[in-house]
Amino acid sequence: xxxxxxxxxxxxxxxxxxxxxxxxxxxxxxxxxxxxxxxxxxxxxxxxxxxxxxxxxxxxxxxxxxxxxxxxxxxxxxxxxxxxxxxxxxxxxxxxxxxxxxxxxxxxxxxxxxxxxxxxxxxxxxxxxxxxxxxxxxxxxxxxxxxxxxxxxxxxxxxxxxxxxxxxxxxxxxxxxxxxxxxxxxxxxxxxxxxxxxxxxxxxxxxxxxxxxxxxxxxxxxxxxxxxxxxxxxxxxxxxxxxxxxxxxx
Amino acid sequence: xxxxxxxxxxxxxxxxxxxxxxxxxxxxxxxxxxxxxxxxxxxxxxxxxxxxxxxxxxxxxxxxxxxxxxxxxxxxxxxxxxxxxxxxxxxxxxxxxxxxxxxxxxxxxxxxxxxxxxxxxxxxxxxxxxxxxxxxxxxxxxxxxxxxxxxxxxxxxxxxxxxxxxxxxxxxxxxxxxxxxxxxxxxxxxxxxxxxxxxxxxxxxxxxxxxxxxxxxxxxxx
Ligand code: HEM
Ligand code: FES
Numbered sequence: 001x002x003x004x005x006x007x008x009x010x011x012x013x014x015x016x017x018x019x020x021x022x023x024x025x026x027x028x029x030x031x032x033x034x035x036x037x038x039x040x041x042x043x044x045x046x047x048x049x050x051x052x053x054x055x056x057x058x059x060x061x062x063x064x065x066x067x068x069x070x071x072x073x074x075x076x077x078x079x080x081x082x083x084x085x086x087x088x089x090x091x092x093x094x095x096x097x098x099x100x101x102x103x104x105x106x107x108x109x110x111x112x113x114x115x116x117x118x119x120x121x122x123x124x125x126x127x128x129x130x131x132x133x134x135x136x137x138x139x140x141x142x143x144x145x146x147x148x149x150x151x152x153x154x155x156x157x158x159x160x161x162x163x164x165x166x167x168x169x170x171x172x173x174x175x176x177x178x179x180x181x182x183x184x185x186x187x188x189x190x191x192x193x194x195x196x197x198x199x200x201x202x203x204x205x206x207x208x209x210x211x212x213x214x215x216x217x218x219x220x221x222x223x224x225x226x227x228x229x230x231x232x233x234x235x236x237x238x239x240x241x242x243x244x245x246x247x248x249x250x
Numbered sequence: 251x252x253x254x255x256x257x258x259x260x261x262x263x264x265x266x267x268x269x270x271x272x273x274x275x276x277x278x279x280x281x282x283x284x285x286x287x288x289x290x291x292x293x294x295x296x297x298x299x300x301x302x303x304x305x306x307x308x309x310x311x312x313x314x315x316x317x318x319x320x321x322x323x324x325x326x327x328x329x330x331x332x333x334x335x336x337x338x339x340x341x342x343x344x345x346x347x348x349x350x351x352x353x354x355x356x357x358x359x360x361x362x363x364x365x366x367x368x369x370x371x372x373x374x375x376x377x378x379x380x381x382x383x384x385x386x387x388x389x390x391x392x393x394x395x396x397x398x399x400x401x402x403x404x405x406x407x408x409x410x411x412x413x414x415x416x417x418x419x420x421x422x423x424x425x426x427x428x429x430x431x432x433x434x435x436x437x438x439x440x441x442x443x444x445x446x447x448x449x450x451x452x453x454x455x456x457x458x459x460x461x462x463x464x465x466x467x468x469x470x471x472x
Contacts, residue, residue, distance in 0.1 A: 105338050170356075171335035203260060215355065217355045219348065237431060241266060250252055
């Protein structure tokens with residue numbers, strides 16, 4: 001199949017970027033989206049041009065590296081699928097395809113389609129963990145966890161931190177990501193001791209990084225390759241307001 | 251009070267204020283519509299209602315100050331949050347496809363600002379009575395005649411109806427949002443919450459629209 005790509009090219013963080021068009025002459029419907037880009041890049045390299053820089057690692061939908069907005073949708077048009085797991089059969093011969101980086105002040109572009117998602121790491125450092133102090137580990141079965149909570153915690157923990165929620169949100173809000181991380185620990189007994197401080201610190205860090213404020217449009221939920229539910233945002237709001245007004249935390 | 255300031259300055263705290271004040275304004279809208287619909291009971295009922303409102307000036311003024319306070323906080327915090335949202339995406343997309351955002355949710359600022367303009371006009375028109383000599387000449391409780399004079403003008407009725415439709419849209423997203431913002435969330439009720447906004451928004455808008463329509467069609471006359 002033949003395609004016309006319109007790709008964001010930007011040499012460095014400070015450089016002015018622009019959309020540049022490329023013809024892909026021979027793409028197979030069986031290729032993944034990233035393989036299609038690999039083919040184009042080989043072409044570019046052979047012509048002595050700078051290949052398109054994009055993030056990728058696992059190529060099996062679990063690492064969350066392959067951040068690109070395809071035709072206005074993070075990770076492209078297929079529901080619950082990362083860009084690396086998207087196949088060219090989802091497109092038609094002759095299609096125009098727009099490829100852009102995540103757009104958010106908190107995710108500065110490093111080069112072409114690669115953005116710096118360090119903001120997510122700093123949010124996790126602010127509280128997205130359980131401090132396990134040393135001592136003999138007790139038997140796992142000593143801590144009863146309702147099946148329902150375990151399932152919900154697992155649903156939240158499916159978040160791969162790719163940032164598609166931020167890219168999809170018109171406000172570049174990170175609330176789906178943060179709520180998934182807050183919820184999966186708040187739902188489990190091990191997360192209880194640090195529950196209030198965790199949500200306060202993580203939301204505080206999220207605001208400090210310059211992410212926007214949710215306006216309840218749920219574009220994040222629609223874009224999430226792991227289909228994390230926006231119900232977790234409501235849970236985070238409840239946790240945060242509870243921690244602010246009803247805990248002793250300053 | 252550091253925790254209090256921190257909460258108000260946070261994203262979720264700001265949204266809390268917008269939601270709570272929005273809910274308060276919805277309460278006012280419901281009460282206001284209930285009063286207005288007395289036009290269908292008759293001239294006396296509406297006059298009695300207008301008189302009754304003024305019997306307890308202390309309560310009336312407390313409500314008025316509360317309303318203005320809520321409106322100022324609602325608008326102030328939405329402006330603050332919206333500016334932050336704009337700043338959070340300095341470079342936009344060349345192509346953007348929406349999947350789930352409703353028209354109402356995408357036009358909240360437009361519907362809100364039109365409402366604000368409408369509210370100012372509405373107060374000048376019916377509360378301070380500065381826009382129409384005929385209305386200015388009426389007694390304070392001649393509300394029935396005031397509505398008929400006011401809505402005999404197609405232009406005024408049209409503006410009123412447009413503002414009311416936008417109010418319906420604002421509330422169709424707003425009311426459902428309140429539950430999410432306040433974290434009132436349970437799979438047993440979530441469908442109900444998501445439907446409540448559009449349902450209440452539609453009912454309230456239709457309720458308000460009946461009044462100019464009734465005047466224009468001659469269903470209520472002097
Ligand atoms: C009749 C008066 C009004 C009522 C009853 C009302 C009601 C509401 C409600 C219930 C919400 C939902 C809050 C939430 O997110 O949980 C809301 C949000 C909002 N309102 Fe209003 N509002 C009114 C006037 C205005 C005005 C005059 C503006 C103008 C700036 C405005 C702008 C907004 C905006 C921007 C939002 C946030 C929308 C979002 O989260 O997507 N509103 N309003
Ligand atoms: S490359 Fe790992 S999720 Fe796509």
